[in-house]
Amino acid sequence: MGRSGRILLFLPALILALAACSEPDGEEFFLRREQSRDGVYVYTLPLNDTTAAYDFWFYGRTLRRPLENLQLNVQWLAPSGDGFTETVYMRSVEPRGTKELYRSGMVPAQAGDWRLSVRPVGTDEDFLGLGVIVSKQDGTR
Helix, strand or coil, rough: CCCCHHHHHHHHHHHHHHHCCCCCCCEEEEHHHHHHCCCCEEEEEECCCCCCCCEEEEEECCEEEEEEEEEEEEEECCCCCEEEEEEEEEEEEEEEEEEEEEEEEECCCCEEEEEEEEEEEECCCCEEEEEEEEEEEECCC
């Protein structure tokens, strides 16, 4: 096989390897109830691209019975230490699991690891845990 034949074989392998090294478009983080810190679920979210918008979903699961209108006290902490808090609600958390959109199209003001802390209010041992899904939407502002 000549030099050009080896290059043609090498090129697709290189392209596949580079694609595998790229940042994923979505990540999921789930914490079981016993992994929470005194009832607060803390996630470190790598939001490294300030030219992209991110979508966030909460998901949870109960053991036996659904939880209706679950209050979530949410705190965001930026890499710089600045933060804000808000209260949101999940309509229902079911035994089979429930996923609900939290925020769509959020563009981080700072690149880096953001800390998301969530305290569900009014849960008991029937609440199995809480997760967050992060989906990156490429684009420019």
